[in-house]
Amino acid sequence: MNNFTTTGTNNEMTCCNTTPKESCGTETVKRPQNYRAPVDVYETESAFCVIADMPGTRSDNIAISVESNMLTIDAKVRDRYAAMGTLRHQEYGVGDYHRSFRIGDGVNAEAITATYSNGVLEVNLPKAEAVVPRKIDIRTH
Amino acid sequence: MNTRTILTPATTAMDSLRHEFDRLFDRVTIPGLASSWPTRLLDSMGPHPAANLLEDDDNLYFEAELPNVAPEHLNVNASDHTLSISGTRTLDTPDDATSLRRERSAVRFDRTMRLPVAIEPNNIDARLDGGVLTITLPKVQPARTRRIAVREA
Numbered sequence: 375m376n377n378f379t380t381t382g383t384n385n386e387m388t389c390c391n392t393t394p395k396e397s398c399g400t401e402t403v404k405r406p407q408n409y410r411a412p413v414d415v416y417e418t419e420s421a422f423c424v425i426a427d428m429p430g431t432r433s434d435n436i437a438i439s440v441e442s443n444m445l446t447i448d449a450k451v452r453d454r455y456a457a458m459g460t461l462r463h464q465e466y467g468v469g470d471y472h473r474s475f476r477i478g479d480g481v482n483a484e485a486i487t488a489t490y491s492n493g494v495l496e497v498n499l500p501k502a503e504a505v506v507p508r509k510i511d512i513r514t515h
Numbered sequence: 516m517n518t519r520t521i522l523t524p525a526t527t528a529m530d531s532l533r534h535e536f537d538r539l540f541d542r543v544t545i546p547g548l549a550s551s552w553p554t555r556l557l558d559s560m561g562p563h564p565a566a567n568l569l570e571d572d573d574n575l576y577f578e579a580e581l582p583n584v585a586p587e588h589l590n591v592n593a594s595d596h597t598l599s600i601s602g603t604r605t606l607d608t609p610d611d612a613t614s615l616r617r618e619r620s621a622v623r624f625d626r627t628m629r630l631p632v633a634i635e636p637n638n639i640d641a642r643l644d645g646g647v648l649t650i651t652l653p654k655v656q657p658a659r660t661r662r663i664a665v666r667e668a
Binding site for chain 2: 460
């Protein structure tokens with residue numbers, strides 16, 4: 375009966391015995407899995423809008439950055455299954471989200487805003503003044 | 516003077532911006548080419564949403580990701596061995612907007628799952644948090660067996 379101890383435990387023991395300086399925990403640390411969130415992109419006269427499905431995260435775990443004309447969205451998702459027992463049936467994985475887009479000079483990076491609710495992230499990218507079409511009144515004489 | 520040449524610079528600014536977006540979004544969405552990240556199903560919110568099922572000693576936990584589904588648009592039904600969810604998901608489109616990319620969709624969905632053990636249909640808890648639906652299904656507790664000491668005569 376005792377022969378059927380889990381291999382994970384055995385490995386951990388070996389690791390501890392042979393190389394005590396090495397971190398024994400590495401075997402059990404879950405590798406972070408990244409997912410590409412599906413997005414819709416809209417353009418209005420004054421802005422672009424990126425809407426992404428990112429269920430299971432929180433607004434303070436989402437990082438949006440603009441660097442060298444790249445808009446990068448990273449969202450951390452906590453391992454919510456840790457306190458829920460064992461997986462009996464799995465059809466999707468739970469992990470962090472990542473998505474990036476090149477945005478060009480037409481966006482005013484300083485003015486980008488975002489909201490997160492019901493698992494949906496909405497990023498608003500106002501256009502730079504230079505590309506917003508200006509309506510010019512035509513005077514009649 | 517040629518009108519076309521006068522108009523060119525202004526339209527090019529807009530066009531190049533739009534093209535840049537299109538090109539990049541196209542590049543980004545071609546699986547395997549643009550990103551090294553594993554591609555999740557492009558539209559996970561289909562007519563039959565994916566679900567995970569977890570189990571501990573007391574409960575089964577049914578979970579489905581339903582971003583942008585309002586609780587009032589969601590129905591949960593359970594019997595002792597089945598669980599069904601159904602509802603609609605809507606998309607909020609900004610006013611006067613042109614769509615440049617669509618990977619999400621508005622759907623009417625339903626999903627039924629046969630449960631591996633009997634549950635108490637009257638004692639179910641369902642919550643929707645950050646687009647994740649978690650339904651806690653208490654297992655039917657087997658009639659408690661009691662060990663009876665046998666006295667020696």
